[in-house]
Amino acid sequence: MLCALGAAVCFGTATVLQAVAARAASAEGSTGGGAGGEAALLLRALRQWRYLAGLALDGLGFLLQIAALRSIPIYAVAAALASSLAVTGVVAARLLRVRLSGVEWAAVGVVCAGLAMLGLASGTEGDSEGPAALKWVMLAISVLVLLLGLFGGRWTGRGRALVLGSGAGCGFGVVEVSVRLIDSLAPSDLLTNPATYALLLGGGGAFLLLTSALQRGSVTTATAGMVIGETIGPALVGVVWLGDRTREGLAWLAILGFVIAVAGALALARFGEAPEVDEQA
Incomplete structure (x- = not known):
């Protein structure tokens, strides 16, 4: 659980850095005639030092996430990762002088309680390998997420932010499940395991979608979609197919804690994006 919370701290802090970089990359594209869709936006963002620092924190967070997924159920890790929004809110309040309302501070406390x-x-984590088809299902979903990341940015309409955010959440959810479906780190086993490619494609597609969602449309809507996508689906997969369980007699407490933590994270959804700051900051 400490690894899962450490991952949330890394991801939450990275969000502040990446959000500012995504805005700067978008402004660079609009003033310099930049084009090329979501892939071009990501390339421009990669030239921002804040985005690179955020990626470094994401990498550390991913390693901690893997360690957590190898020790505790997916539902616990998923809820902990959703709490990264609370971290983002606190970091933004301290470093960027963002004002949190009393309700939002209460939501931070609710997340911690959950x-x-x-x-x-x-x-402990479940010991079931799940049905053989599950790895291929994860791979198919990851391909869809990647395609959405490459072409979804061209969509318009009020539902665009929800689609991008939900797609990013599904991609991150695929990563969570795929980590559990990789049972050997031997190179020959990794290369022949569909879950390996699902992890890579799902994560890559999720980053494309998240970069777009951070700077277009309603960030609150996009982030809420992402939180739901990366928590509920993977948690159900863990319980139904991978054997995740609670301590005896405490299933009700786990369900209550999961719901409370996710609800608190949704109340902080606006912190899926940090506000713009002066470039000299």
């Missing part, structure tokens, strides 16, 4: 319940109720 995670405490999950920590008490969570058992």
